[in-house]
Amino acid sequence: ILAAIAQELVTQLPQVELEVLSGDPAATQRTYGLEACDRWSLRCLWRALRRSDVLVQGGGGLIQDATSCMSPAYYLGVLLAARIARRPYAIFCQGVGPLRRWLWRSLTVLLLGKARLLIVRDENSAELLLRMGLRKPAEVAGDPALLLKSASPEETRQWLAGTGARLPEGYWLVVPRQVAGAEEAVAEAARALASLERPVVVMPFQAADETLAREVAGIAHGMALPTPEDPRIGAAIVAGACGVVAARLHALIFAATAGVEAFGVDYDPKVAAFCDAVGYPHAAQPALEHVAAWAQQVENGENFLQSQSVERMQSSVRHAFRRLAELLMRAGASSSV
Known part of the structure; x- marks a missing residue:
């Protein structure tokens, strides 16, 4: 913000x-x-x-x-x-x-x-x-983060190089949050994504979520990134995903502004309200089959995101x-x- x-x-x-x-x-x-x-x-x-x-x-x-x-x-x-x-x-x-x-x-x-x-x-x-x-x-008015410009590809590559990480091609991105109820929901969602063929990347938006991010990455047999200090880096990594499952509002906002499909873990009414406003499916405790079905629909090219709503915001x-x-x-x- x-x-x-x-x-x-x-x-x-x-x-x-x-x-x-x-x-x-x-x-x-x-x-x-x-x-x-x-x-x-x-x-x-x-x-x-x-x-x-x-x-x-x-x-x-x-x-x-x-x-x-x-x-x-x-x-x-x-x-x-x-x-x-x-x-x-x-x-x-x-x-x-x-x-x-x-x-x-x-x-x-x-x-x-x-x-x-x-x-x-x-x-x-x-x-x-x-x-x-x-x-x-x-x-x-909407959230100011709706106007944030993401980092350039070169800035993102430099940050990734500094962490020793290399993003796989065509990844699902999971953004967890350490809050009652959301941890288990995100873990279940990651487990559902792991059943598909694409790699899973887990990225926390705050340092307090890093332990949970590593745990979720282990469940999904994926990779965990550290928290990017610069939110523009976070926005760029969200923009590069084929789909996002997030318990963080700003991860969903970054996905919407980048035109990336997402599934919201609505631990908080503001997450549910944003998802409803832009067309993203969401649930407080998403079942494995719901996330897997959403991911398969995204793979098949189905669009949930209502771009006109994002533009109005x-x-x-x-x-x-x-x-x-x-x-x-x-x-x-x-x-x-």
Whole structure:
């Protein structure tokens, strides 16, 4: 998401300077070439806000308390700090909810209602905000990752050479996620793919999933790749697959933008919603025969992906970036955080 936001903002506003609140500033600077500061340091956060003209918060599912209270506490806290620092802020292509606790619901309505620009990434988030009492309707756009350009073939080859891996021809790609329920589902899907003739490659999108990726690769008698730091590399490897089975939303997004067929393991409503929107089949616990049948249909040339739906989503994200660029220009922004 960060890569896509940086890519599009710099394209539309070449003079803009970006600074990122990051859990690992050194890695952010190395991977994206952007200035970064420690998101957990109150001093760094405050200084970054004071240096900036506008705070841009997004995308992703940041304001939700399904996993823990840390997420809404932190991200709403950053918005509150921006208010205290008298800095305008934009909520950009975020997912909102679920929010079960009254405190987070109330603070969300209060702080998002003060945003100079409020764009959410799906209709469910917009409807939730209205039900919670937000007076102005949020705009809706897709995920910024829909516009991310993949790495070049040469960049991808260099990365693969650095890992010591060599991709086989015509591979199925499996993207796992270490979350309750999804591990077994992905393993079953990989087992189904292993029954076919094509090789299976397993690639995690986050380092926390690497152990699971090796286990799944063992089940499928395939190969496991390490986590690519640069998401453009991940997008390129997704684009090179003949089909993708994924428990990660962004793997499905990369597949859709590359025109690659995919099967979603919908551990989360956002995965199911995206799959429904673009035509991908999905299931929380896909049976072996379902994945095998899907893979055989893909082999036979059947198309599930609805390209026009993907193009409409991409158009909505481009419009969202134009709206954000207009806000930055109105604010006279030369620096955003």
